[in-house]
Amino acid sequence: MALMLTDEQTQLRDSVRDFLSEQSPVAALRQLRDSADASGFSRPLWARFAEMGYCGMLVPEAHGGLGLGHVEAGVVMEQIGRQLCASPLLASGIVASTALKLAGSAAQQAAWLPRLAAAQAIATLAVDERAKHRPQALATSARAEGSGWVLDGAKTLVLDGHVADLFIVAAALPSGATGLFLLPAGTRGLAVERTVMVDAHNAARLQLQAVQLGADALLGKPEAGAATLDATLAAGRCAAAAELLGLADEVFARTLDYIKQRRQFGKLIGEFQGLQHRAAVLYADLEISRAALLQAQQALDADLHTAAASTKAAVAVAKARAGRTATTAVQEGVQMHGGMGMTDAFDIGFFMKRARVLQELWGDSHFHADAFATHQGY
Amino acid sequence: MATPTAADAAVGAADASPELAEFRAQTRAWLLANCPPEMRQPMASEDEVCWGGRKFHFHSPAQQLWLQRMAERGWTVPTWPRAYGGAGLSGQQAKVLAQELRALNCRSPLNSFGIWMLGPALLQFGTEAQKLEHLPPIACGEIRWCQGYSEPNAGSDLASLATRAEDRGDHFVVNGQKIWTSYADKADWIFCLVRTDTASKHNGISFVLFDMASPGVRTQPIALISGASPFCETFFDDVRVDKRNLVGGLNKGWDVAKVLLGHERAMIGSIGDRAAAKPLGQQAAAAIGLDAQGRLADPLLRAQIAEFECDEAAFRAMMERAGDLSRGKQAHPGLPSMLKYYGAELNKRRWELLMAVYGADALEWDSDRSRHGDRARTWLRTKANSIEGGTSEVQLNIVAKRILELPGV
Numbered sequence: 107m108a109l110m111l112t113d114e115q116t117q118l119r120d121s122v123r124d125f126l127s128e129q130s131p132v133a134a135l136r137q138l139r140d141s142a143d144a145s146g147f148s149r150p151l152w153a154r155f156a157e158m159g160y161c162g163m164l165v166p167e168a169h170g171g172l173g174l175g176h177v178e179a180g181v182v183m184e185q186i187g188r189q190l191c192a193s194p195l196l197a198s199g200i201v202a203s204t205a206l207k208l209a210g211s212a213a214q215q216a217a218w219l220p221r222l223a224a225a226q227a228i229a230t231l232a233v234d235e236r237a238k239h240r241p242q243a244l245a246t247s248a249r250a251e252g253s254g255w256v257l258d259g260a261k262t263l264v265l266d267g268h269v270a271d272l273f274i275v276a277a278a279l280p281s282g283a284t285g286l287f288l289l290p291a292g293t294r295g296l297a298v299e300r301t302v303m304v305d306a307h308n309a310a311r312l313q314l315q316a317v318q319l320g321a322d323a324l325l326g327k328p329e330a331g332a333a334t335l336d337a338t339l340a341a342g343r344c345a346a347a348a349e350l351l352g353l354a355d356e357v358f359a360r361t362l363d364y365i366k367q368r369r370q371f372g373k374l375i376g377e378f379q380g381l382q383h384r385a386a387v388l389y390a391d392l393e394i395s396r397a398a399l400l401q402a403q404q405a406l407d408a409d410l411h412t413a414a415a416s417t418k419a420a421v422a423v424a425k426a427r428a429g430r431t432a433t434t435a436v437q438e439g440v441q442m443h444g445g446m447g448m449t450d451a452f453d454i455g456f457f458m459k460r461a462r463v464l465q466e467l468w469g470d471s472h473f474h475a476d477a478f479a480t481h482q483g484y
Numbered sequence: 485m486a487t488p489t490a491a492d493a494a495v496g497a498a499d500a501s502p503e504l505a506e507f508r509a510q511t512r513a514w515l516l517a518n519c520p521p522e523m524r525q526p527m528a529s530e531d532e533v534c535w536g537g538r539k540f541h542f543h544s545p546a547q548q549l550w551l552q553r554m555a556e557r558g559w560t561v562p563t564w565p566r567a568y569g570g571a572g573l574s575g576q577q578a579k580v581l582a583q584e585l586r587a588l589n590c591r592s593p594l595n596s597f598g599i600w601m602l603g604p605a606l607l608q609f610g611t612e613a614q615k616l617e618h619l620p621p622i623a624c625g626e627i628r629w630c631q632g633y634s635e636p637n638a639g640s641d642l643a644s645l646a647t648r649a650e651d652r653g654d655h656f657v658v659n660g661q662k663i664w665t666s667y668a669d670k671a672d673w674i675f676c677l678v679r680t681d682t683a684s685k686h687n688g689i690s691f692v693l694f695d696m697a698s699p700g701v702r703t704q705p706i707a708l709i710s711g712a713s714p715f716c717e718t719f720f721d722d723v724r725v726d727k728r729n730l731v732g733g734l735n736k737g738w739d740v741a742k743v744l745l746g747h748e749r750a751m752i753g754s755i756g757d758r759a760a761a762k763p764l765g766q767q768a769a770a771a772i773g774l775d776a777q778g779r780l781a782d783p784l785l786r787a788q789i790a791e792f793e794c795d796e797a798a799f800r801a802m803m804e805r806a807g808d809l810s811r812g813k814q815a816h817p818g819l820p821s822m823l824k825y826y827g828a829e830l831n832k833r834r835w836e837l838l839m840a841v842y843g844a845d846a847l848e849w850d851s852d853r854s855r856h857g858d859r860a861r862t863w864l865r866t867k868a869n870s871i872e873g874g875t876s877e878v879q880l881n882i883v884a885k886r887i888l889e890l891p892g893v
Contacts, residue, residue, distance in 0.1 A: 109805035377892035382884035398798035479790035484765040
């Protein structure tokens with residue numbers, strides 16, 4: 107398969123770009139932040155997402171989705187990155203949908219997937235517990251009691267947790283295996299605290315105290331929980347990498363425009379080789395990271411269920427590179443905009459803040475370089 | 485011996501059409517039957533590369549046989565038309581062939597500036613007679629070519645070159661000097677930029693071909709920091725060049741040169757994609773050892789290698805994508821400059837890390853144990869990667885101006 111978008115994927119990109127640049131430019135995020143919006147995203151826009159099919163992109167057609175793949179999901183996420191559009195798409199439409207699609211029972215899928223695709227419900231994964239992403243070392247525990255389960259622990263960086271209807275909670279089972287549990291909002295023993303984040307996007311902390319769940323709350327078989335979590339995270343990491351590259355592209359475009367207009371010393375500052383070479387290096391990094399991402403997305407589409415070592419390695423490379431490249435892009439963006447780049451009135455700082463969150467999300471560049479090395483046997 | 489893995493099978497499963505999948509199966513079967521086992525072992529050193537040409541001595545019968553078989557099939561130049569020694573494969577088929585060669589660890593049957601650089605330029609600019617005369621001997625490794633571009637006073641500013649070609653009716657007489665001519669002493673023919681008009685800089689350059697055995701041609705190898713002499717000074721003293729060997733028209737040589745430089749840059753860039761015999765991290769694990777957690781017992785070096793290998797894997801994807809974009813006519817003409825810049829810098833990083841991995845063992849210069857300082861010499865050789873074919877700085881200038889359209893000269 108060629109490492110290029112197909113004609114259909116290019117059309118999808120163009121239509122999402124047109125839609126989002128009109129419906130949700132960066133000014134919309136500023137407005138949400140400045141008004142301290144209660145949900146932190148636009149519900150009317152979210153309903154439009156469902157109409158456009160974005161929410162159910164990865165959901166099988168039988169459950170009301172489009173049944174598309176991770177390349178298409180990435181195409182949408184890139185445009186979301188370009189406009190810094192706040193929405194539960196990443197948490198609900200991509201990550202939670204993937205977990206349910208991969209491991210859900212017929213009843214679980216029928217109960218949730220059509221509602222997620224229609225934006226009638228929001229679901230989110232609750233995996234992180236500490237400052238750093240360590241999905242293999244979970245302190246949240248689940249023990250069998252009666253015919254059901256009891257969960258105890260705490261979660262952090264739960265995307266859109268304050269508006270979620272369903273949490274997919276990763277917990278350690280007494281056997282040492284990882285269990286994924288469907289935990290509806292409002293369940294007794296669950297406390298949700300909205301955490302307003304640096305990027306004006308949405309997350310929450312969860313406290314779970316003797317949360318009682320039925321036997322049917324377990325997603326898939328206990329022995330497959332870790333593999334399901336892995337594959338689910340792989341989908342999330344690819345989508346986050348796509349959002350990172352989208353925002354990096356946008357920052358780069360804005361920065362190029364700026365250095366082609368700003369004059370100092372009687373010259374356009376873009377004439378200075380000191381800036382030209384840095385811009386050219388950044389261009390190379392962006393293009394190379396894009397190739398790595400497309401390769402990872404195609405690998406996921408060919409192989410999400412088994413998640414072969416080569417697929418995991420491709421995802422690790424994509425997320426590591428996207429995090430590093432976007433970090434460089436936003437730093438160069440602020441620097442090359444000079445004092446303007448430091449002002450809140452100027453949009454560029456919003457990109458830097460969002461890049462920081464996405465870099466950290468589901469493993470930063472160090473986490474993924476480490477994972478890559480481990481896969482390679484050193 | 486590496487065997488096809490599940491990942492390779494997945495590549496096959498993703499073929500765009502049943503015909504392509506069938507082509508892959510046939511290709512693999514043919515390679516398995518026809519690639520001598522010795523030619524599927526990693527090379528011990530650069531000395532084992534097959535360059536072909538009148539002066540070349542094969543290192544083994546297997547090397548000669550492998551070249552013969554691949555050339556007969558047209559697979560040394562798979563996308564060239566059959567009439568010129570190629571196999572007329574589509575871009576997609578050629579990509580499959582390259583993937584299968586890689587999957588089976590087959591060595592390159594023939595490394596050649598004729599294949600990488602002159603051939604594509606001749607296909608675009610050559611007359612039918614020039615193609616028929618020069619392309620088939622390139623394809624089968626009979627004639628080895630070198631490139632006469634740089635001069636002592638025309639390096640990064642190549643278009644200021646001064647080697648003169650005087651018009652004498654049916655032929656030119658060439659006088660002047662080239663420098664950094666790779667393997668001039670081993671080559672049979674040269675493709676050369678010469679000045680045919682002094683009134684105009686870029687529009688006074690012509691592209692000519694001539695035999696290095698012509699009277700008046702002299703080469704002098706230049707000893708480098710690696711101890712090797714891959715580059716030469718080349719002197720021309722009243723060298724007669726028949727006018728039928730002018731390519732692309734009088735004073736139109738810069739157009740040919742630019743296209744050819746693109747091919748040269750793609751070639752040098754691809755060294756960033758040419759994985760070492762064994763991945764760097766695995767070499768490090770074998771040389772340095774692992775700690776109790778199974779991690780390289782040098783944590784800071786491990787971190788650098790991991791970052792390098794992520795970049796290497798990403799660059800490999802980029803090279804594949806560049807080929808796809810080029811086949812789909814979507815590649816920016818400046819893209820080879822980006823690939824050249826990144827590939828050259830990546831290869832330099834690779835060899836800095838390899839030197840750190842092998843430590844004191846990599847420092848021996850003369851012993852048999854070190855294969856006469858092979859590692860140290862290769863490490864030093866890589867320093868030229870970001871100079872030859874246009875420096876990294878020149879590539880970044882090109883990206884800035886042509887791709888990013890930044891202002892200035």
